Amino acid sequence: MDMRPDPLVMMTSSVQDQAPKPVKVAAKNVNVYYGAKQALKDVSVDIPVKAVTAFIGPSGCGKSTFLRCINRMNDTVASCRVEGLIQIDGKDIYDPALDPVQLRARVGMVFQKPNPFPKSIYDNVAYGPRIHGLSRSKAELDEIVEHSLRKASLWEEVKDRLKDSGTGLSGGQQQRLCIARTIAINPEIILMDEPCSALDPIATARIEELMAELRSNFTIIIVTHSMQQAARVSQRTAFFHLGILVEKGETSQIFTNPTDKRTQDYITGRFG
Amino acid sequence: MSEHIVKSYEQELSTLDSKISQMGGLAEQLVGEAFDSLASHNPTRAQATVASDATIDLLHRELEEQVIMMIARRQPLANDLRQVISVLKVAGELERVGDLAKNVAKRAQTVSGETHPKGLLTGLQHMTELASRQLKDVLDAFAARDAERAMVVWRKDENLDAVYNSVFRELLTYMMEDPRNIGLCSHLLFVAKNLERIGDHTTNIAETVNYMTRGTMPEGERPKSDITSSTLVSGPLR
Numbered sequence: 001m002d003m004r005p006d007p008l009v010m011m012t013s014s015v016q017d018q019a020p021k022p023v024k025v026a027a028k029n030v031n032v033y034y035g036a037k038q039a040l041k042d043v044s045v046d047i048p049v050k051a052v053t054a055f056i057g058p059s060g061c062g063k064s065t066f067l068r069c070i071n072r073m074n075d076t077v078a079s080c081r082v083e084g085l086i087q088i089d090g091k092d093i094y095d096p097a098l099d100p101v102q103l104r105a106r107v108g109m110v111f112q113k114p115n116p117f118p119k120s121i122y123d124n125v126a127y128g129p130r131i132h133g134l135s136r137s138k139a140e141l142d143e144i145v146e147h148s149l150r151k152a153s154l155w156e157e158v159k160d161r162l163k164d165s166g167t168g169l170s171g172g173q174q175q176r177l178c179i180a181r182t183i184a185i186n187p188e189i190i191l192m193d194e195p196c197s198a199l200d201p202i203a204t205a206r207i208e209e210l211m212a213e214l215r216s217n218f219t220i221i222i223v224t225h226s227m228q229q230a231a232r233v234s235q236r237t238a239f240f241h242l243g244i245l246v247e248k249g250e251t252s253q254i255f256t257n258p259t260d261k262r263t264q265d266y267i268t269g270r271f272g
Numbered sequence: 273m274s275e276h277i278v279k280s281y282e283q284e285l286s287t288l289d290s291k292i293s294q295m296g297g298l299a300e301q302l303v304g305e306a307f308d309s310l311a312s313h314n315p316t317r318a319q320a321t322v323a324s325d326a327t328i329d330l331l332h333r334e335l336e337e338q339v340i341m342m343i344a345r346r347q348p349l350a351n352d353l354r355q356v357i358s359v360l361k362v363a364g365e366l367e368r369v370g371d372l373a374k375n376v377a378k379r380a381q382t383v384s385g386e387t388h389p390k391g392l393l394t395g396l397q398h399m400t401e402l403a404s405r406q407l408k409d410v411l412d413a414f415a416a417r418d419a420e421r422a423m424v425v426w427r428k429d430e431n432l433d434a435v436y437n438s439v440f441r442e443l444l445t446y447m448m449e450d451p452r453n454i455g456l457c458s459h460l461l462f463v464a465k466n467l468e469r470i471g472d473h474t475t476n477i478a479e480t481v482n483y484m485t486r487g488t489m490p491e492g493e494r495p496k497s498d499i500t501s502s503t504l505v506s507g508p509l510r
Binding site: 227228231255256257258263264265267268269270271 | 274275276277278281347348349350351352353354487488
């Protein structure tokens, strides 16, 4: 094992980032079926806490399916069957005693297309804290809304029009609103399913900057089709192909010297 | 290796390789011609050798521009990234080899009228042969993506150092024997130094070939035996 420090880490991060991080999400031998079709085959992976992990792979490789297992979104798909073990902080999230609604409060999700509620900017962010009873007063709720919008770097742009509709914002602003809505309930994990694929480069850069800030407090898992984005934002990368987790490792290693030929062919644009 | 989906990318990568082989071929040729013009006391031939270094410089600039464009356009990753970066580095090394060979040819012009003591160039000829063979082997290793072969070259540079040490001592002795040799021998010392430096650039290329194919830098220190920095031949005190 090469113990030299990662040159990228040396360039951009503090010393504490170099220590191995504890595991937040652990998946062991996960198999997922949609009816008779197997979408994931024997996937085992550890996701470190307070870091960005990127899932890459061609369309239909199972990366989004796996992402959706982590907050049990697949429960809503009737034909879907999940086997194996997925743990958060060592606890099985498919334990029948566990309430999926409570789980989803701990595991937030941001989607490919910004999907703000057809409500005011304020209500979009306040919705989660209200239904989860996270605030005791209007003043406290105001504080949560401001704090979340600031965390999502949107506050300066919307503070004078919190009553305007969330759907009236630009695409990039809407996506940041969705991130603010996600972090308002103070989750531990944020799942991002191609969060920048509908955004222009400026809005993409803002989201990426945001991820760099958020990873000091949250565990982030991002599915992306942009190799450059995965290389820029993540510390660890997992490559999926045909339902198999082919290779996982430090991002700097995966993008300069992958060990599996399939990974190499995919990230260099050679898949025939 | 399967091919890129984008065919023009595939072509660009193979152009990089063919330009390196073109540059390498020219550099090899230049090293040999520079020594031949020295040995044959032929200033015209030396001048032609000096002039042909310009082609290597031109190819170097073309490769640099192409690599910059490819990084901007393609954002190469994994083995492609390593190839593109390696080509940039190897082109730089070959450009230096060209410059050193050119310098040998310039000195050949300067000393073309001098009479050489018999056997004076034997050591330099040996160095030229070793340096040329090393350069050829490393370029073959580059083209074949053969890290093992490159590492053989890397280890063998020691031999060139050893010949350099003896040429160094030999030239110092000639100078001490007869001060009229000093002018000629000073130039020949630089020629020897240039050939030794060509060997060093060759080992840099070998390290790059190793990185390009294996994704790692070679482990450990390269064997070195150039001891000229601490060599002094003392003459009798008068």
